[in-house]
Amino acid sequence: MITTLARLIDAPFDALQRRFGAARMPYVFVAPNLLVFGIFVAAPMILNVWYAITGGTQFMPADRPYVGASNFAELLDCTNHFIPATCKQDRFWRAVANTSWFVAFQVIGLVAISLLTALILNRRMPWRGFFRAVFFYPVLLSPVVVALIWKWILQPDGVLNAIVVGSGGARVPFLLDPGWAFSWTIVVSIWAHMGFYTLILLAGLQAIPADLYEAAEMDGTPHVRVFWRITLPLLMPNMLVVLVLALIRAVQSFDEIFVLTGGGPGTATQYIVQYIYETAFANQTHILGLAATASMLVGGVLLVLTLLQLAASARARGEAGR
Amino acid sequence: MRTLLRRALLAGIAAVLPMAAHAATEIRIMWYNDGNEGEVARDLLNRFEAANPDIKVVLDQVPYKMITENLPQLVSSGQAPDIARITDLGGQADQYLDLGPLLKDRAYWEKNFAAVLPWTRPAGNTTGIFGLMTQLTVTMPIVNETLFQQAGIPLPGPKATWQEWAIAAKAVAQKTGAPIPIAMDRSGHRMAGPAISMGAKFFDGDTPALVDDGFKVMTKLLYDWHRDGTMSKQIWGSVGGTAYRGANEEFANGQVVLYFSGNWQFPQFAKTIGDGFDWHGVNNPCGPAACTGMPGGAALVAYKSTKHPAEAARVLDYLASEPVYAEFHARTLFLTAHAGLAAKGIAYKADMPQVRKSLEAAAANVLALSPVAYKLQGYARNRILFNALTVRLNQAIAGEMSLDDAWGRMTSDVADGLKAAGVK
Missing domain, CATH: 3.40.190.10 (Periplasmic binding protein-like II)
Known part of the structure; x- marks a missing residue:
């Protein structure tokens, strides 16, 4: 039975090898993946570049007039890039500023809380499996569901305000005040994603040899020193993975925040992907060129950040190997 | 075989x-x-x-x-x-x-x-x-008359101005504890009718021109109403960009005294409110130029x-x-x-007095529509104007820019939008 099955599987590959030769077979094996990559990643990227250097509102690439770098000039036209009001496309620069602050707070908060959670869940404790599942559960939820749950909690007549008012306090404009709304987008985003990063860090913690901790315990090393001298250095490769992934994900934040606040109040929670989406699709005039240019700029920034982190990771590995 | x-x-x-x-x-x-x-x-x-x-x-x-x-x-x-x-x-x-x-x-x-x-x-x-x-459709106000009755304040008359409605709605809200005196759908189209009533022309000849004196009067009113509590930030201030946000749920929950939306809400309110309280459409409030909504x-x-x-x-x-x-x-x-x-005349299948009264008010509002409103509605690129209005007024309401800056940005947004759309 197994021999027949093996022959059935072999037959087409034998034919392919006879046709292309053994040396070209690796290409045959990666071809399907390359095809999918080409259609869904490479082609859209090339199209994006075309949209960025063409103008008008036409959707079909062939109908769009070439405008060179004018979309880039339009986006970068500022008297002072740190004051969005002085920029021609002020909403783009507000989104850039908001995203920068969001990334800084969200990534630091996310990594810190994920690490703390992983450390707690790595200890021997009752119901450990249950708690691991509880922390991972939000990752399984659709971003829209996450946003709707939190909206239900944070809206003026929401659960949190009911508690505040019930305790004798005044209603708090959680989603109506720019500062509050911005803070809550960070909290919600951390809540929704920390389970995934906790899992990566937990895997890293479990890979640290137990005898190192036993030796430290026998030497009477304080817990804090154990954390800084054993846990953190050996967890560093996982931390770097978490940092890179969290950073990319934070820059790309859109779905749950869009449903939760719609970018408001004003533009307080409008991040870069929402700017791109609204410029390209939500307005009557679909300014695809400007949106494509903005995505290229964001892509460039992400590439630089990723390369920097990869370099740091390589350096850390080199130092550890010495 | x-x-x-x-x-x-x-x-x-x-x-x-x-x-x-x-x-x-x-x-x-x-x-x-x-x-x-x-x-x-x-x-x-x-x-x-x-x-x-x-x-x-x-x-x-x-x-x-x-x-x-x-x-x-x-x-x-x-x-x-x-x-x-x-x-x-x-x-x-x-x-x-x-x-x-x-x-x-x-x-x-x-x-x-x-x-x-x-x-x-x-x-x-x-x-x-x-x-x-x-x-x-015609944009128009819908009122919660039960709240007016509870407050002992009469409904303003058919020729009442926006300012008179605002004073009355705020007084009703204060007496009854309703949290929102006036709510307006977060939409440029909704704002356009009241602005035309205040004298906004939206065109200079045939060229779109969003910001003029009448327009400034109405946007200033809306801005001030958000500051003094006549309008809640829950509607215009709760989202950003061009996103639409209606106040139909708040109205149906009895939280709004006057809801500025349009006649398309009647079937929904007939179902969700029914005769839970006395609601109905009323004539569009007036300004110095007209008493119009938008078709x-x-x-x-x-x-x-x-x-x-x-x-x-x-x-x-x-x-x-x-x-x-x-x-x-x-x-x-x-x-x-x-x-x-x-x-x-259409024999509407509506038994509820609220709906009948609302349909009568809607018919009267259609007759009172300003020619400017028709011209704006017929303009193919009107959403460029509406979107600029929504986004920038919202930023001013949220405190991100002054109203003067918002008017300036509205003008440049419209120019950019028209240029991108290939309109000379």
């Missing part, structure tokens, strides 16, 4: 061929709902299918957001449905099919829909028939890309025919764009 198989195959082909020959042409309509109109349309189309077995009409009922955001992409990429129900009436007019030559009785359409036919015509076209209005509505348009233009036209011809059109409006409680029916 082989002969038997061949006979079976031939018998199968023979059975399928006549079916194929009589297979109905499928017409797909992309349709969104405000109330029960999808249900009513399906019922009417079932009758059409029974009388026209060669045409099958598929009603794809989609969320409104899909009509505003996804449909334009589908149309631009040649993937449009045969027919769609749209509200951005002139937005992609160059892609609409001219139904004129395909209609059974073109004169009937020209006679009864004369006022609204220009709304779906491409620029420069003055004779084509490009769409069938399924609904005429609008939804239209069915067929696209040039349809493979079945004649069948699409037959479907629209049927829906436009007087008895069908009258039944559709009677059952959906929509205002009609059909001049003949408007003159005769």
Whole structure:
């Protein structure tokens, strides 16, 4: 039975090898993946570049007039890039500023809380499996569901305000005040994603040899020193993975925040992907060129950040190997 | 055995061929709902299918957001449905099919829909028939009269100004504890009527010009009302960008004294509020220039890309025919764009006094519509103006910029939008 099955599987590959030769077979094996990559990643990227250097509102690439770098000039036209009001496309620069602050707070908060959670869940404790599942559960939820749950909690007549008012306090404009709304987008985003990063860090913690901790315990090393001298250095490769992934994900934040606040109040929670989406699709005039240019700029920034982190990771590995 | 198989195959082909020959042409309509109109349309189309077995009409009922955001992409990429129900009436007019030559009785359409036919015509076209209005709308206030009664404050009269309504609504809210004196849908289209009442012209000749003195008066009022609590930031201040946010739920929950929206809310409120409290539409508040809201509505348009233009036209011809059109409006409680029916009056299937009173107010508001409002509604690129208004006024309300800066940004946004759209 197994021999027949093996022959059935072999037959087409034998034919392919006879046709292309053994040396070209690796290409045959990666071809399907390359095809999918080409259609869904490479082609859209090339199209994006075309949209960025063409103008008008036409959707079909062939109908769009070439405008060179004018979309880039339009986006970068500022008297002072740190004051969005002085920029021609002020909403783009507000989104850039908001995203920068969001990334800084969200990534630091996310990594810190994920690490703390992983450390707690790595200890021997009752119901450990249950708690691991509880922390991972939000990752399984659709971003829209996450946003709707939190909206239900944070809206003026929401659960949190009911508690505040019930305790004798005044209603708090959680989603109506720019500062509050911005803070809550960070909290919600951390809540929704920390389970995934906790899992990566937990895997890293479990890979640290137990005898190192036993030796430290026998030497009477304080817990804090154990954390800084054993846990953190050996967890560093996982931390770097978490940092890179969290950073990319934070820059790309859109779905749950869009449903939760719609970018408001004003533009307080409008991040870069929402700017791109609204410029390209939500307005009557679909300014695809400007949106494509903005995505290229964001892509460039992400590439630089990723390369920097990869370099740091390589350096850390080199130092550890010495 | 082989002969038997061949006979079976031939018998199968023979059975399928006549079916194929009589297979109905499928017409797909992309349709969104405000109330029960999808249900009513399906019922009417079932009758059409029974009388026209060669045409099958598929009603794809989609969320409104899909009509505003996804449909334009589908149309631009040649993937449009045969027919769609749209509200951005002139937005992609160059892609609409001219139904004129395909209609059974073109004169009937020209006679009864004369006022609204220009709304779906491409620029420069003055004779084509490009769409069938399924609904005429007028923006207008809806009040919670029970709150006025509880507060012991009389409703302002039919010629009351916006400022008088604001004072009354705020007093009612203070006496009854209602959290929102005035709510207005977060939409540039909604703001336009009150601005025109204050003297806004929206055009300088034929060139769009958003910011003028009348416009400044109304935007300043809205801005001030958000600061003094007459309006809650819950509606205009709770989201960003161009996102639409209605206050229908807050009104239905009895939290709003005066809700500025439009007549399309009546069927929904008849269902959600019923006679839970006394609600009804009232005349549009006045300003120095007018007492107007904005006209609008939804239209069915067929696209040039349809493979079945004649069948699409037959479907629209049927829906436009007087008895069908009258039944559709009677059952959906929509205002009609059909001049003949408007003159005769539609026997609305509404028993509730709230709905009857609201429909009367809507009819009065249609008569009071300003010519500026009609001109703005008929302008194909009006959403560029509406979006600039929404985004920038919202930023001012949120405290991100001054009202002066917001007006400046509105002007430059409109100029940029028109330039990107290729409007000289």
